[in-house]
Amino acid sequence: MSEKKSRTALYPGTFDPITNxxxxxxKRASALFDxxxxxxxxxxxxxxxxxxxxxxEMIRHCIEDIDNAVVDQFGGLLVDYAVEKNVNAVIxxxxxxxxxxxxxxxxxxxxxxxxxxxTVFMMPHENYSYLNSSIVRExxxxxGKIDFFVPKYVKHKLLEKLQSNESTG
Ligand code: COA
Numbered sequence: 001m002s003e004k005k006s007r008t009a010l011y012p013g014t015f016d017p018i019t020n021x022x023x024x025x026x027k028r029a030s031a032l033f034d035x036x037x038x039x040x041x042x043x044x045x046x047x048x049x050x051x052x053x054x055x056x057e058m059i060r061h062c063i064e065d066i067d068n069a070v071v072d073q074f075g076g077l078l079v080d081y082a083v084e085k086n087v088n089a090v091i092x093x094x095x096x097x098x099x100x101x102x103x104x105x106x107x108x109x110x111x112x113x114x115x116x117x118x119t120v121f122m123m124p125h126e127n128y129s130y131l132n133s134s135i136v137r138e139x140x141x142x143x144g145k146i147d148f149f150v151p152k153y154v155k156h157k158l159l160e161k162l163q164s165n166e167s168t169g
Contacts, residue, residue, distance in 0.1 A: 007032075008036075008085065009036045009089045010037045010081070010082055010085065010090050011036055012039040012081075013040070013041060014041055015040055015055045015133070016048040016137070017049075017133060018058055018062055019132070020128055021124045021125075021128030021129075021149075022093070023062055024128055025124050026066060029069075029122065030068050033068070036066075036069045036091070038063065041078075049137060049161060050157075052073050056072075058157055061153050062151050062153065077113070078090065082114070082117055083114065083117075088118065091119075092106075092119055092122070095123075096130070140159060
């Protein structure tokens with residue numbers, strides 16, 4: 001029998017900041033693949049609250065107990081980064097039907113750019129199906145409770161960031 005090939009998945013996103021919904025997907029993917037790369041996109045379409053290195057540091061902290069998950073960053077096209085890292089599949093979370101259209105478009109464009117790249121959709125736990133990073137940021141800005149949505153460490157970093165932004169005006 002031929003030797004089993006190692007399978008690498010890429011879970012890309014902005015992660016501004018990482019939430020429990022993202023962590024749920026990373027755990028599910030890590031059970032299916034040998035390695036999961038959590039790829040922090042520089043993302044020129046968004047103006048993130050946290051820098052790329054701050055986002056990476058938070059992710060690293062949150063996934064330290066998942067042995068086969070690592071964090072990295074990428075600029076440019078996802079397909080180019082995926083080839084560079086020998087990625088077998090791109091993981092995307094499908095939270096609700098409303099995600100589908102955009103996700104299908106992205107998967108098909110990526111496939112058009114690189115036919116060998118497979119997109120795998122995973123459903124996060126239903127508790128997180130309505131969650132995104134913007135909601136978490138907004139709740140934090142207005143003093144809402146975010147304990148259920150992000151790990152303690154991320155909550156701490158978020159409040160710290162908002163406080164430092166306030167004091168620098
Ligand atoms: N749990 C909680 N929130 C989730 C989630 C989950 N499982 N999955 C997604 N989200 C949230 C994200 O936090 C994000 O929230 P925000 O808009 O408030 O920041 C929102 O849902 C949208 O997520 P997503 O569509 O994954 O956007 P993204 O910004 O996180 O990632 C990239 C998009 C980076 C993957 C995409 O822009 C990309 O590939 N860029 C590289 C350039 C490229 O190749 N472009 C061509 C693509 S066809």
